[in-house]
Amino acid sequence: MKKQLLITALALTSSLTINVAHAARDYINVVGSSTVYPFSTVVAERFGKSTQFKTPKVESTGSGGGLKLFCQGVGIQFPDITNASRRIKASEVQLCADNGVTEVVEVLIGYDGVVLGNSSNADQMVLSTKDLFLALAKEVPNPDGSKTLVENPYQNWSDVNSALPNRKIEVLGPPPTSGTRDAFAELALESGCKKIDWIAAMSSDSKAAAKAGDQKLSKDLKNQYKATCHTIREDGAYVEAGENDNLIVQKLNANENALGIFGFSFLDQNSDKIQGTKINGFEPTFETIADGSYPISRPLYFYVKKAHVGVIPGIPEFLAEFTSNKAFGEEGYLTEKGMIPLGEEMRAKVKTDVKTLKNLSL
Known part of the structure; x- marks a missing residue:
């Protein structure tokens, strides 16, 4: 009986070893x-x-x-x-x-480079990082000029900047899990956010509070600054288009009024269908990303x-x-x-x- 149990145990051990090997x-x-x-x-x-x-x-x-x-x-x-x-x-x-x-x-x-682009059949857009912040942030400075934030009221690009087209703000971009979206928020939106002096002061005030030993105030100011500068609006102007950049390219071809956000390589590989948006006066090109003049690179x-x-x-x-x-x-x-x-x-x-x-x- 003991011999039979031993044989059975050895057989099971051998079988387990084989199964593990096959599972690797x-x-x-x-x-x-x-x-x-x-x-x-x-x-x-x-x-x-x-x-x-x-x-x-x-x-x-x-x-x-x-x-x-x-x-x-x-x-x-x-x-x-x-x-x-x-x-x-x-x-x-x-x-x-x-x-x-x-x-x-x-x-x-x-x-x-994190690129904004639209259909080659449409006019090329020329934007600043401040334009992008005002167009896509969830909360923006009150249009009445007070140092307060309001839910983003802007519907058309011309509402953001009178020099821009009188066309609906419609931007197709990646979801929160995307590194491209993280980079866009940090490099584009925050850069535009800093152009507004009293919001930019939150960051410097946070550092000053930390230096003075008020860690709670420092943390509160830091969180407020980041929430203001990084949070994208959710009212339909920004459309989450998934992780598939090729799908964004297809949608831009179908909708000439929309802009898309994607990596430079997708612009490079689809230059017959889409064109890059000038940001702060610079085209997204191999050279401008390499030398750092294009502002949204990572x-x-x-x-x-x-x-x-x-x-x-x-x-x-x-x-x-x-x-x-x-x-x-x-x-x-x-x-x-x-x-x-x-x-x-x-x-x-x-x-x-x-x-x-x-x-x-x-």
């Missing part, structure tokens, strides 16, 4: 930013064709959504890599740590779960491909896709950090 993933799982998605996809395809490893699976979930999935834990049921069109937040690092994801490698791959990243290296096959080799000169170099194939490359010194640093799997440090 043999491909890299990548999630995250819709902006980084096309770059990550082309690297994955080339990697799958040129190595013995399987082509990585790449999903577009948005930067926030990808980081949330990535930080859920360690194990084959969780993503290995997440793309992001903004840097990881301290709260997301904490979420990772709370779930046992304590070692993360940050990889800066290049730059991108870095692009991906994050790697160090605990999965050596467990999921091919991760170091995939990182080497992504950070090779032929991929993210000045004349690399990602540049051809519309990514703005890093400078030579920064690329060298990124390569070293990737090779050594340097841990993220905020």
Whole structure:
């Protein structure tokens, strides 16, 4: 009887080992930013064709959504890599740590511009960041001139600025989980918000309060400033169009009065259908984003779960491909896709950090 139980136990153990082996993933799982998605996809395809490893699976979930999935834990049921069109937040690092994801490698791959654009069949728009804030913020300064905020009353572009067309404000953009939306709020709306002196003073007053030891007042002013400058209106002027930038391009072709918000690479790849909006006098081009004159540009990243290296096959080799000169170099194939490359010194640093799997440090 004991011998039979032992045989049964050994059989179950053997079966369990086989099942676990079959359950292990043999491909890299990548999630995250819709902006980084096309770059990550082309690297994955080339990697799958040129190595013995399987082509990585790449999903577009948005930067926030990808980081949330990535930080859920360690194990084959969780993503290995997440793309992001903004840097990881301290709260997301904490979420990772709370779930046992304590070692993360940050990889800066290049730059991108957040572009506003419309159909090539319509007139090109010329806007300032102040115009954008007044058109799209949830609350704006009272038109009566008092230092108070009111629900955004502006319906047409000409209401915001008499030099703009007498046309309905209609902007198609990404949802709150998108890094593109985060970047747009921080780089475009806040920049316009700062043009209004008494709102900009909230930020400096917050710093002054902190220096004086009044942490509560400092925090209240900081929160009020951020809520005013970053919160997008919800009355229909801004339309959440999902994480699929290609869908926004299609909708712009169908509606010549609308503007869309997307990454520069999508403008670059669809220049026969859509045109970029001038912001603060600058066209969104490869050159203006590279030299910093175009005001709405941001870095692009991906994050790697160090605990999965050596467990999921091919991760170091995939990182080497992504950070090779032929991929993210000045004349690399990602540049051809519309990514703005890093400078030579920064690329060298990124390569070293990737090779050594340097841990993220905020």
